[in-house]
Amino acid sequence: MEIPIGIEGDYVETKKDHLFFDVKGLHHxxxxxxxxxxxxxxxxxxxxxxxxxxxxxxxxxHRYSIINEKYPxxxxxxxxxxxxxxxxxxxxxxxxxxxxxxxxxxxxxxDLTKIEKISKELCNLFVEFGAIxxxxxxxxxxxxxxxxxxxSDIDIILYGTQTSLQFQEKIQNIFKKYTHxxxxxxxxYKKHYDWRVGGSDISFQDFLKSExxxxxxxxxxxxxxxxxxxKSPRDWxxxxxxxxYKNMGRISLIAEIIDSTDxxxxxxxxxxxxxxxxxxxxxxxxxxxxxxxxxxxxxxFCEQAKDGEKFLxxxxxxxxxxxxxEFYRILLTxxxxxxxxxxx
Numbered sequence: 001m002e003i004p005i006g007i008e009g010d011y012v013e014t015k016k017d018h019l020f021f022d023v024k025g026l027h028h029x030x031x032x033x034x035x036x037x038x039x040x041x042x043x044x045x046x047x048x049x050x051x052x053x054x055x056x057x058x059x060x061x062h063r064y065s066i067i068n069e070k071y072p073x074x075x076x077x078x079x080x081x082x083x084x085x086x087x088x089x090x091x092x093x094x095x096x097x098x099x100x101x102x103x104x105x106x107x108x109x110x111d112l113t114k115i116e117k118i119s120k121e122l123c124n125l126f127v128e129f130g131a132i133x134x135x136x137x138x139x140x141x142x143x144x145x146x147x148x149x150x151x152s153d154i155d156i157i158l159y160g161t162q163t164s165l166q167f168q169e170k171i172q173n174i175f176k177k178y179t180h181x182x183x184x185x186x187x188x189y190k191k192h193y194d195w196r197v198g199g200s201d202i203s204f205q206d207f208l209k210s211e212x213x214x215x216x217x218x219x220x221x222x223x224x225x226x227x228x229x230x231k232s233p234r235d236w237x238x239x240x241x242x243x244x245y246k247n248m249g250r251i252s253l254i255a256e257i258i259d260s261t262d263x264x265x266x267x268x269x270x271x272x273x274x275x276x277x278x279x280x281x282x283x284x285x286x287x288x289x290x291x292x293x294x295x296x297x298x299x300x301f302c303e304q305a306k307d308g309e310k311f312l313x314x315x316x317x318x319x320x321x322x323x324x325x326e327f328y329r330i331l332l333t334x335x336x337x338x339x340x341x342x343x344x
Contacts, residue, residue: 001232002233003136003159003230005096008157009138009230012035012093014088014093014094017071020147021035021038021086022035027239027240029241032076034078036060037063037066037067038056039055040066042055046149049146049147064084064086073092074087080240080241083247099138100157103137103138107134118221119156122220126156130167132163133160136159139154139156156225156228157228171215181220182219184217184218184219188224189211192211193207193211199335206342214302216228216229226299230265243320247316248328250314251279251316252278252312253277253280253313254276254311255275256311257308257310259307263302263303263304263305268301269293292327293320294315294329294331297333298332311342312339314339315333315337315338316332316333
């Protein structure tokens with residue numbers, strides 16, 4: 001399987017400004033990569049690379065404000081996506097960093113940092129006991145670009161549709177069999193609650209309903225890890241210019257999960273059946289049946305619900321035109337406004 005460069009999990013370094021962006025999604029315009037600001041030069045930054053101090057930017061809103069105020073050349077309005085996005089044009093890219101290449105380097109390197117050593121061991125565990133081919137696993141995040149700190153966690157990328165689905169079943173036994181890898185404890189879930197849904201009105205108990213079941217995250221040798229699954233390129237369905245998205249407003253509704261197979265992937269997807277619209281400013285003529293999917297590029301919405309479960313969802317509703325077909329989806333992006341909560 002050949003994995004293209006410049007997709008979800010890769011990082012982009014700019015020729016000017018010494019900026020680092022993390023690439024989002026699998027479909028991109030021909031002349032640029034859709035990616036979001038991650039590291040910026042800062043004389044008071046807590047990370048150093050090639051003699052330059054950097055600060056890591058976490059909050060999405062903060063990323064947009066910095067781009068708009070200091071680096072507007074890395075922003076554009078996407079007619080296809082119907083929204084402002086961050087990007088780096090091809091001619092402005094100094095280097096694209098690949099998690100697969102970084103894993104290869106770490107695998108052959110002798111003098112490893114602590115985070116590299118632990119990341120390598122975790123990948124090797126997944127390769128050996130999860131039957132992951134070595135060419136379909138990678139390590140991303142701040143260590144890949146030499147901007148990690150002592151508090152940095154482990155970000156793993158697994159490639160391939162069937163490889164990912166099969167591994168998702170095997171990791172349950174890995175959690176049970178090996179004492180040095182585990183799921184979060186209650187205090188750690190409380191920390192993630194503040195981090196992932198802070199500022200929203202989601203209760204801790206509602207948060208736990210989904211979070212405690214998730215298998216793509218945990219602790220390995222005292223370090224947090226997170227797994228992102230990427231589908232095989234043959235399953236990406238078209239390219240960037242085959243899609244047209246239209247923002248129709250916001251919606252809140254009750255629905256049931258029809259198929260959650262793709263909930264583990266980034267971007268994640270759920271096939272749904274709507275049962276009741278609670279609130280909406282979107283003009284869809286009260287036709288609930290036209291809303292067939294929930295999508296998100298945010299890891300917090302992966303593995304959020306299972307087949308047959310009913311849930312409350314709030315998010316942006318979009319009309320999607322894909323070649324000759326048309327449907328509506330709910331897109332979850334906003335940390336404080338968007339939600340997907342299982343209903344007992």
